[in-house]
Amino acid sequence: MRLLNRVGGGCLGVLLLASCHQQPLLPPAQPHYVIGGAWQGDGTWFYPSESFELRQTGLAVREANQAPHITADGEIWSASSMTGAHQTLQLPAIVSVRNLANGRIVRVRLNERGPAAAGRMLALSPQAAVLLGMSDSPAPIELIVDEAASRALAEASPDAPRLDIQTAPRGEVMAQSLNGGVAERVGRREDVAASRHAGMILTDLPQQFQQGMAQPVSYIVALGGFSGRSVAWRVASRCGGTVAPATENGHGLSWEARLGPFATVQQADAGLAQARVCGIAGARIVVE
Numbered sequence: 551m552r553l554l555n556r557v558g559g560g561c562l563g564v565l566l567l568a569s570c571h572q573q574p575l576l577p578p579a580q581p582h583y584v585i586g587g588a589w590q591g592d593g594t595w596f597y598p599s600e601s602f603e604l605r606q607t608g609l610a611v612r613e614a615n616q617a618p619h620i621t622a623d624g625e626i627w628s629a630s631s632m633t634g635a636h637q638t639l640q641l642p643a644i645v646s647v648r649n650l651a652n653g654r655i656v657r658v659r660l661n662e663r664g665p666a667a668a669g670r671m672l673a674l675s676p677q678a679a680v681l682l683g684m685s686d687s688p689a690p691i692e693l694i695v696d697e698a699a700s701r702a703l704a705e706a707s708p709d710a711p712r713l714d715i716q717t718a719p720r721g722e723v724m725a726q727s728l729n730g731g732v733a734e735r736v737g738r739r740e741d742v743a744a745s746r747h748a749g750m751i752l753t754d755l756p757q758q759f760q761q762g763m764a765q766p767v768s769y770i771v772a773l774g775g776f777s778g779r780s781v782a783w784r785v786a787s788r789c790g791g792t793v794a795p796a797t798e799n800g801h802g803l804s805w806e807a808r809l810g811p812f813a814t815v816q817q818a819d820a821g822l823a824q825a826r827v828c829g830i831a832g833a834r835i836v837v838e
Contacts, residue, residue: 580624581661581750583707585640591666594831596637598663600704600711602697604639607837608671609688609815610647612679621661625752628675632755635662635673636693642752644699647672650690650837652683653764657696657755669822669835681759688815690767690837707750768811768838769818773830775803782807789828797836811838 588597613635619627623641627633634647643660658678665673672693674682682689704710773789775796776782782793786807796806809821818835825833 583710594668610672610691635664644696653762771809771821773807
């Protein structure tokens with residue numbers, strides 16, 4: 551009898567110990583549209599803004615496997631979802647990501663803020679990273695916002711700016727996607743009362759990739775864009791850099807101060823550190 555009591559007590563102790571280490575229950579997912587305010591990463595500040603036409607290059611990393619948690623836009627994070635984190639884009643947003651090193655292309659829904667490092671532009675879920683053919687090292691990528699799908703999500707959300715929620719009926723959220731030019735369902739919206747309570751109901755993106763063309767890559771540390779070449783030259787000279795026509799010509803900024811080109815990510819990281827030393831906190835790594 552004493553032996554049975556001892557075994558029973560031991561089992562009870564194991565059960566109690568297991569219950570103490572259970573993950574806390576998460577609240578229900580409530581996906582919603584969010585831009586958010588400025589946030590501080592590792593040594594730099596990021597300023598989120600709405601953009602439906604963004605096209606940029608940079609380095610992507612794989613998100614670490616982690617416990618399910620609530621993302622910045624109210625979803626529940628999953629390692630097997632086709633999702634990712636971006637430093638400044640509105641959430642949620644649908645984007646295509648091309649691995650420039652091997653040509654693979656995936657479509658993901660951005661639902662989180664990050665990565666915190668200025669030299670890394672995008673973080674992808676483990677599943678999206680696998681399909682993109684990424685290793686544990688940063689990958690050179692091109693990101694293009696799917697304007698139709700991203701606008702459809704924004705217009706369907708009661709949290710998006712300039713949206714009259716009285717006009718958001720129950721039904722599917724469809725978009726004429728860049729993915730082959732066919733209409734696809736990117737989410738679902740409820741009636742007004744339900745949307746206030748539960749937010750959007752988002753549709754999982756398919757776990758698939760397309761095979762495109764790979765290309766040779768080099769890396770540039772962009773110090774900033776300027777409307778005048780003389781101003782760009784003063785900034786470039788301060789850091790030992792050069793001036794070139796802007797690769798992302800927006801807002802009338804025709805000239806870019808830069809360091810590089812660099813052949814490897816390690817060299818680009820060293821260039822980014824050099825830019826920090828000469829006082830350019832907003833420098834970033836781009837791919838050419």
